[in-house]
Amino acid sequence: MSPRLCSSGEPRLLLSFDDATADHACAARRVLDRLGARALFYAPSRKLERPGRLGAVELRGLESEGHRVGAHGASHCRLDLLSDCQLAAETAESRDALSCLLGRPVDDFAPPGGFAGARVEAAVRRAGFRTLRTLSWDYNRIWRPLHIEALPACRLLEGVAAETLFRGRSEEFLRLMYFGKNLLRGLGGAYFSLRSGAVRLEGRSETL
Ligand SMILES: [Zn+2]
Numbered sequence: 001m002s003p004r005l006c007s008s009g010e011p012r013l014l015l016s017f018d019d020a021t022a023d024h025a026c027a028a029r030r031v032l033d034r035l036g037a038r039a040l041f042y043a044p045s046r047k048l049e050r051p052g053r054l055g056a057v058e059l060r061g062l063e064s065e066g067h068r069v070g071a072h073g074a075s076h077c078r079l080d081l082l083s084d085c086q087l088a089a090e091t092a093e094s095r096d097a098l099s100c101l102l103g104r105p106v107d108d109f110a111p112p113g114g115f116a117g118a119r120v121e122a123a124v125r126r127a128g129f130r131t132l133r134t135l136s137w138d139y140n141r142i143w144r145p146l147h148i149e150a151l152p153a154c155r156l157l158e159g160v161a162a163e164t165l166f167r168g169r170s171e172e173f174l175r176l177m178y179f180g181k182n183l184l185r186g187l188g189g190a191y192f193s194l195r196s197g198a199v200r201l202e203g204r205s206e207t208l
Pocket residue numbers: 018019072076112113
């Protein structure tokens with residue numbers, strides 16, 4: 001969810017859902033209906049029609065209800081690590097597959113994991129997309145050490161241009177950073193749990 005100001009100065013929210021998981025067509029759709037809100041669903045084209053993922057029927061259904069579908073790469077790999085040739089192939093394939101499925105040109109693109117940069121942006125533009133959505137780090141706070149998407153979510157770097165720091169780094173470097181961050185968080189959590197446990201024990205001994 002990204003709050004932004006539109007040209008008239010009014011605050012606007014963009015609700016977006018990535019990866020075309022099956023829950024988008026049931027749980028997310030129900031909540032959006034209840035709120036009277038519409039959202040943008042970014043779908044990785046090669047993942048569609050697989051178990052646990054949306055297919056053509058669901059995506060067309062979402063669009064018929066006023067939601068919008070955007071591209072999220074073809075194979076859902078990190079685009080910033082690809083060669084120019086592979087990057088062009090990924091963006092073009094996702095554009096063609098979704099345009100064919102929806103019967104209209106697809107304007108919106110979100111790079112998997114939010115890993116963008118000048119090269120990705122240029123490739124997305126060359127492929128004919130009109131918007132590019134990236135992520136603000138610190139979105140994904142779940143402990144998933146093997147998931148690259150959960151990477152540079154680093155509270156320690158708040159106020160620093162984290163995307164600039166991480167752009168172009170190797171996957172191993174990013175995994176190391178992620179591990180370090182979660183290790184610190186884990187130690188902090190353990191410290192506070194122990195401390196609150198000790199406070200509870202002290203309180204109990206006073207009442208006994
Ligand atoms: Zn994704």
